[in-house]
Amino acid sequence: MKIFLLGPCYPYRGGISDTNEELAETLRLQGHTIEMINFKMLYPTILFPGKTQYQTTIKKDLNFSNQRLINSINLLSWNKVVKKINSSDIDLLISSHWTTSISICMTYINERISKKIKKIGLIHNAYPHENSLFSSFFLKRYLRSLNEYVTFSKVVKEHIEKNSPKIIGKTFFLPVPNKFGNSIKPIVAKKKLELCPKTKYLMFFGVIRPYKGLDLLIKAFDILRKTKNNVELLIVGENYESINKYQSLKEFSNNKKYIKFVNKFIDEKMLKYWFSAVDIVIQPYKNASQSGVTSLAIHFEKILVTTNTGGLSELIENEKNGFTCEVNFHDISKTIDNALSCDKNTILKNLRRTKKILSWKNFTKKLLKNS
Numbered sequence: 001m002k003i004f005l006l007g008p009c010y011p012y013r014g015g016i017s018d019t020n021e022e023l024a025e026t027l028r029l030q031g032h033t034i035e036m037i038n039f040k041m042l043y044p045t046i047l048f049p050g051k052t053q054y055q056t057t058i059k060k061d062l063n064f065s066n067q068r069l070i071n072s073i074n075l076l077s078w079n080k081v082v083k084k085i086n087s088s089d090i091d092l093l094i095s096s097h098w099t100t101s102i103s104i105c106m107t108y109i110n111e112r113i114s115k116k117i118k119k120i121g122l123i124h125n126a127y128p129h130e131n132s133l134f135s136s137f138f139l140k141r142y143l144r145s146l147n148e149y150v151t152f153s154k155v156v157k158e159h160i161e162k163n164s165p166k167i168i169g170k171t172f173f174l175p176v177p178n179k180f181g182n183s184i185k186p187i188v189a190k191k192k193l194e195l196c197p198k199t200k201y202l203m204f205f206g207v208i209r210p211y212k213g214l215d216l217l218i219k220a221f222d223i224l225r226k227t228k229n230n231v232e233l234l235i236v237g238e239n240y241e242s243i244n245k246y247q248s249l250k251e252f253s254n255n256k257k258y259i260k261f262v263n264k265f266i267d268e269k270m271l272k273y274w275f276s277a278v279d280i281v282i283q284p285y286k287n288a289s290q291s292g293v294t295s296l297a298i299h300f301e302k303i304l305v306t307t308n309t310g311g312l313s314e315l316i317e318n319e320k321n322g323f324t325c326e327v328n329f330h331d332i333s334k335t336i337d338n339a340l341s342c343d344k345n346t347i348l349k350n351l352r353r354t355k356k357i358l359s360w361k362n363f364t365k366k367l368l369k370n371s
Helices: 015-029 075-086 100-112 135-144 154-163 186-193 214-224 250-254 268-277 292-299 329-340 344-357 360-367
Strands: 002-006 033-041 065-071 092-097 118-123 148-151 169-171 200-205 231-236 259-262 280-283 303-307 323-325
Touching (some): 015 033, 015 360, 033 075, 065 075, 092 100, 100 118, 100 135, 200 214, 268 292, 280 329, 292 303, 303 329
Parallel strands (some): 002 033, 002 092, 033 065, 092 118, 118 148, 231 259
């Protein structure tokens, strides 16, 4: 089958780009002809909240065509992409939806390509994490431009069904990644990161944004330290908001010696060290659709503590392959305490079963069924 993927990929960084790269490579290995229609301009620099949109230390040669053609705010580039797709005799076009501003150009392209080409949309988020005017309107338009859609969590599908009940879609899962390598011995990872070999580490990982509940975790950690004196907290990720509000918390000041801020985007080659060094990965989110951090934790076989919000806990069976808790710092603290004293071997055994199910091979088999 000849398949075009429409969305960000290398050299862009982040979860959407990683997902597209993994999908393209998996489909290629299964014998399909793959071409990525990438962005030459994704977000205007002035509107991007982080330091850079691009991977800065890794140069890679991909095994599939990766053409940077789309300018997200230039209609002329959209028309050129439509012309290319219609003249390429492809069977399937797969596009990504995660934010309103980018869905506009995706919809425009989908609406103008040949009806002979099947169009599938991968919906990472139905709505932006922060409120966006007209997001419901543009989501409906994007959905109408597709033949079918796939979500990565049940909660996102529920959001879509409320918005567009007549449009039928499917829910699969966000597969565990292949591109970041396997876990290594904790002692080796800790030495690489200059961490104490005897300390137990908790980790918040990913971009720091208001909805992710880092303030709840800092307050939970303050409670935990009163009974667990060999535990430290790693906050690993770039801030998309001021971190002063977190560092000014009295609970942060109380535990400044035991909280390490690694305030930067972590490159691909370093991911395995951070995930291998820690004992527990924590997602204290106040709301969420789904998260690539969940898949990363499962891939590196790390015990996960996550709040019962959105689609975060859909893959986690409490006290079987991880731990779930309510969205408040008292319950987060109590659940972390339980996770630290759990039967680790039993959790890991169940976690490995989950990991096997959440493979890219299984995902693409479901994705292309009936295509």
